[in-house]
Amino acid sequence: MLTKGGCPKNMLSIRDALEALEGRWKMLILFSLSTGPKRFGQIAKEVTGISDRMLSKELKNLEANKLVKREIYSTFPPTVEYTITAHGRSLENVMDALHYWGLAHRKKIMGK
Amino acid sequence: MLTKGGCPKNMLSIRDALEALEGRWKMLILFSLSTGPKRFGQIAKEVTGISDRMLSKELKNLEANKLVKREIYSTFPPTVEYTITAHGRSLENVMDALHYWGLAHRKKIMGK
DNA sequence: CAGTATCCGACAAGATACTG
């Protein structure tokens, strides 16, 4: 439940969250990784429409924010694997809420 | 809980949600309105940093998406009041999740 | 495969000034 009254305080944390999740890709990438570790190409395939460039940029940002972990394996050819961290996983509440709300919203707006 | 497997389907609803909530202001405006109906100036004061222009634009967008309702009262001077709709209110789950996650994130990143 | 480099357009958003 939202606390009443001291708005500014609560807003700060929402601002923090929004800042870390800004743009149209981060949540989708995280969502893709929520079903298991994946490689660059695999993520690119699941997150429809994203370019290599954006995926690269976003993954770096997510790594800097400790939402994703990047690991290189010295196989041949070397493979790189991205895993969602525990901290990233803690976003599943948000993604879940967003998912259900998105469903309702589509009905509401696009006409039932 | 997130369903496993059919990612594309679930992603669609997340995309819908993200689209409706894009930008750094909408959620904050909605959050401000979640504590009660407010007038333009009041929202502007609570959502620190927003310009009149952006607030005006965002309110229109939120109204188009049926998240906010705008009412004019023929007092003198005429007052305009913005109220969050039931549909907007259903976002409180999201805002709430975001709020708690933002708190945790700040600790994680800014150093405990 | 897993990216990086460069270029560029579109739009988000700030600053400022003005209106009923």
Place this chain on the structure above:
DNA sequence: CAGTATCTTGTCGGATACTG
């Protein structure tokens, strides 16, 4: 008070081409 108009800047993100 509750905005609109105009101008400018900044950033997001797409397209293309290239590398180990």
